[in-house]
Amino acid sequence: MNRPELDYYAVLDMPRSASKEQLTLAYRRLAVRLCPHRDKKYEQDFVPLAQEGKLTHLSPMSEIKQWAYINMAFDVLGHDLYRAIYDRYGEAGLFEGVMLPNGYFPPYQYHGDHMKVYEAVFASYSPYANLIDAVTNPPSLFATREHGIGVRHKDTNTERIIHLSLEEVRTGCVKLMHVWRQEIVDIKESRLEKRKHTLKLNIQPGTTAGTRYCFKEEGDRYPTTIPGDIIFIAADKPHPVFERRNMHDLVYRYNITLCQAFTGFIFFVQTLDKRQLKIVVTDVVTPGYQKIVPCEGLPKCRNLDAVSAIKHANKRFEDFGDLIIEFNYIFPKYLTPEMKAMTRQFFTEFQKHEQALEAQEKEHLS
Structure with missing residues (x-):
């Protein structure tokens, strides 16, 4: 869009840092003076803006044009998502549409009903408000030679499962999803054809199972x-090595012998991003023992709403789950009589040594 952009904040005569409550009060102050439907007998109660010293760059315009501008400005700035898009991408992004972390935001279009904005702020503008809305904003209709005239109803949504590998979850990725949908191919809306359509999914690092990516009104087109x-x-x-647990932790299982469980050992784990972690175990690995390596799990996806995601788009969060290592014991399948005798002797000496240590501790405490 190669044209100068409108400064919605200047229209309401407020700074960009203004809160939603401040913007609402600014709109109310302007609207009660500029609303063309106010009762004429109350005009004398309002001091003209020019006499208040509140002149803006809209002041040279007629009140009708100023009325239109303040309603469009508040329709954008009074809506959290519209405001976030406008603040980050400007009026061009608002009118052209942008790709957000949770799906595509279609181009914004002002509905043109100034009194609808006025009513949303002041609660009501007329006892016949609902009737007027039905006339000024009628439901979407269709008119075809085959079906006549009727009200358009929305088709049912289409849900599809997208399987992500843990590597894709670890780093994030972009998925191009190709869907086939019915489309109208002639002006008379009488001929339909199945065509391929591509949708772009931005998978954030750490995306959890069950996250939904919604593409609004991208299904089949029917008249x-x-x-x-x-x-x-x-x-x-499913991953051949790791398993996700508690949304952001990774579980790795390692097989050890009884000798390793008693004496300690060293091994290496290859992470999802191809690094080698050196794991040193010096403890006796008892049943249920776990080795936890902090911050070596999956990134913690913040699952922000669209407004927060835009505000934090350039911020990088280094927050990860843990790597949990669990151990499986490998028992010998066969022992010779000599090996069994050596094992009995070992545990006998081991028990004697434990008893001696316990006796020394009791003497020391007494």
């Missing part, structure tokens, strides 16, 4: 209905 949404639901793909 008599509103397209349904296409929703992709993330699911974990």
